[in-house]
Amino acid sequence: MHQEDTLFTALTQTHARIKPYIHHTPVLTSHLLNELAGATLYFKCENFQRMGAFKMRGAVNAIMQLSAEQQRQGVVTHSSGNFAQALALAAQSLGVTAYIVMPSNAPRVKKEAVLAYGGQVIECEPTLSAREQTAQQLVAERGATFIHPSNDLHVILGQGTAALELLTEQPDLTYLFTPVGGGGLVAGTILAAQACGRNCRIVAGEPATMDDAYRSLQAGRIESNAGGDTIADGLKTQLGDINFPLIQRGIDAIILVSEDEIIAAMRLIWERLKIVVEASSAVALAALLKNKASYAGQPVGVILSGGNVDLGKLPF
Amino acid sequence: MHQEDTLFTALTQTHARIKPYIHHTPVLTSHLLNELAGATLYFKCENFQRMGAFKMRGAVNAIMQLSAEQQRQGVVTHSSGNFAQALALAAQSLGVTAYIVMPSNAPRVKKEAVLAYGGQVIECEPTLSAREQTAQQLVAERGATFIHPSNDLHVILGQGTAALELLTEQPDLTYLFTPVGGGGLVAGTILAAQACGRNCRIVAGEPATMDDAYRSLQAGRIESNAGGDTIADGLKTQLGDINFPLIQRGIDAIILVSEDEIIAAMRLIWERLKIVVEASSAVALAALLKNKASYAGQPVGVILSGGNVDLGKLPF
Structure with a gap:
């Protein structure tokens, strides 16, 4: 069996497994954004995903790959972002307990969102070592399984199903853009493109002020x-x-983009597509626009990663 | 032939006529908003309509009902809002000249939007009489046909096609909410509900500070x-x-809502549906929430009228 066949099977099985618990998100287009980019753009709207981000896909898949016994003892992660909410909602949907370790200074609204999805919030000191220690304690004392937000193959395969859906609808994409943070979405998207085997190339956008992935690629080892x-x-x-x-x-x-470029791309998406996306999502479009001559006239996908925005803190 | 049959024919013919020039907009749902309202809500997303509002439907229909000779001489309206853009884009799509009379103090962004859609902007003094006089002059001198943004049966029938689409997808709605301003959308929605003949009742939301429709209904004559x-x-x-x-x-x-209620409903739509809608759209949901006990447990439609928002002037 070829590697692509194995990958394709793994991804389609992942998709079939998580399907009852996720939304098949729509793909939007815009004449005006096409004109601006000089390419034909397909926006995969994970801002419409359950709990508002693609993270739901990986969280569901990771929990479903546990044994019944493991599921009975719950799952744990440390996050104050979208993965916290994703693991809470995924666990709730599957009848599993989720312990979410959050720093004591995390915004109240983030804690409330986890609680609303049925997660158990475990507070700790606002340091990385306290977070890790608290999570390890839950693993040791309650037998809960730790699930990493991005560095986990089941999470990565789950995230890859967004690109799988997009490439199934638009098999001729020559490029597909994502943002890169922890690396779960872009790694999953790479696997999906390889599995579909149509030579769609993956490009990631990254904030210039947070360029660890860009430097890691250059250095050949993980940089901070x-x-x-x-x-x-x-x-x-x-x-x-x-x-x-x-x-x-x-x-x-990996294309680095400035804060101004991120905000401008975010504004374009809000104004032209009439949808609410978070700044992280706009990083993918900002990268595409920055380098648009390279994609002229081509069909290009953009994964809009999420839509959880604090409307009281908009950059406009 | 019964009145409903005639109406139904008129609306379905209108829909068939304008279909190539409009988007069939999606219907969104949200578990969280359903819980909040205590009803099952279906949001008809005219913010995704071409040029960003339902007004496109009526503008296309009104122009298409003109004779070839009339179309050759162009159309004129006075508006600085969505109908200005709608008539410009509809005319451009149909190869017709659109003269848009706008007050000289209208925001630059509004004029530029009309120009971007190929409309000819005719400036006048910022008074109602100057607007009407300038429009009449274009009618007299260039033979252009005046098209009113809301008080025109062809415009009203066009606007009614949004509800026609929604009631075709969701025939069991017991209530359908719209905002009321000039009255074109709500009148068209009433005709669509009558045409479909399923006893769906129409409720309009109106800002309490702009309650002319509410008072007109009470007085039995048009109030200002x-x-x-x-x-x-x-x-x-x-x-x-x-x-x-x-x-x-x-x-x-007609249910009156306060400015705070409008802003709260707008925020709910942005946060929960992850879409950009203008404040006018939120008036419909605000009215529903204000009186929600009356619709408990029922399937209720809400027409989200448009998404043209100045992101630099948000109320959040």
């Missing part, structure tokens, strides 16, 4: 962020040892 | 606005002698 900041707050994470090799082997390019 | 203001700027217009009798005969209720 120096401590900058970005409006694309979903991307303040870093690659792991499971997704990095997949990205290294399969990515066409 | 006293000069207040509202964030729902698409609704600062008043009923006409063609749509008012239709509304009088066919409406179930």
Whole structure:
């Protein structure tokens, strides 16, 4: 069996498995954005996914791959972002307990969202070591299984189903853009493109102030962020040892974009597609526009990763 | 032939006529909004309509009902809102010249939008009499046909096709909500409900500060606005002698909502449906939520009228 066949089987099985628990999200187009980009764009709207982001796909898949016994003892992660909500809602949908470790200074609205999805919030000191220690404690004491937000093959395969759906509807895409943060979405998207075997190239956008993936690719090893900041707050994470090799082997390019370029792309999406996406989503379109001469006249996909925005803190 | 049959024929013919020039807009749902309302809601997303609002439907229909000779001489309207853009884009799509009379103090972005759709902007003094006089001059001098944004039966029938699409997909709706401003959308929606003949009742939301329709209904004659203001700027217009009798005969209720209620409903739509709608659209949901006990447990439609928002002036 060829590698693509194995991959294709793994992804289609993943998709069939998680399908009852996720939305098949729509693909939107815009004449005006096509004109602006000089290409034919297909926007995969994961902002319409359950809990508002693609993370739901990976969370459902990871929980479903556990044994009944493991599921009975619950799952645990540490996150204050979309994966916290995703794991909570996925667990609730599957009748599993989810322990979400969150720093004590996380915004109240983030904690409430996890609680609303039935998750158990476990507070800890706002340091990485406290988060990891608290999570390990839950693993040791309650037998819960730790699920990483991005550096987990089942999570990666789940995230890849967004591209699988898009490439099934639009098999002729020559390029497909995603943002890159922890690397789960872009790694899954690479696997989906390889599985579909049509030579669609994957490009990731990354905030210039949070360029660990770009530097990791250049250095040939995982680099850390120096401590900058970005409006694309979903991307303040870093690659792991499971997704990095997949990205290294399969990515066409990582394009760095400025904060102004992210905000301008976000505004275009809101104004032209009339949809609410978070800044992290706009990073993919910003990267495409920055380098648009390379994609002129071609059919290009863009994964809009999520739509969980604090309307009280918009950059417009 | 019964009246409903005639109406149904008129509406389905209108729909068939304008179909190549409009989008069949999607219907969205949300578990969370259903829970909040205590009803099953179906949102007809005219914010995804061409040029961003339902007004495109009526504009296309009105132009298509003109003779070839009339079309050759162009169309004229006075508007600085969505109908200006709708008539410009409809005319461009049909190869007709559109003269759009706009007050000299209209926002630059509104003029540019009309120009981008190929309309000819004719500026005038910022008074109602100057607008009407300038429009009449274009009628007299160039033989252009004046098309009213809402008080025109062809426009009304065009606007009714949004409800026709929704009622075709969801024939069991017991209530259908729209905002009311000039009255074209609500009058068309009333005709669509009558044509479909399933006893779906029509309710309109109106800003309490711009309550001319509410008072007109009580008085039994067209009343004017006293000069207040509202964030729902698409609704600062008043009923006409063609749509008012239709509304009088066919409406179930007009519900007044406060500015705070409009903003809260707008926020709910943005946060929960992840779509961009203008404040005028939110008036319909605000009215439903205000009176939600009356619709408990029922399937209820809401027409989201448009999505043309100035992102630099959001109320959040």
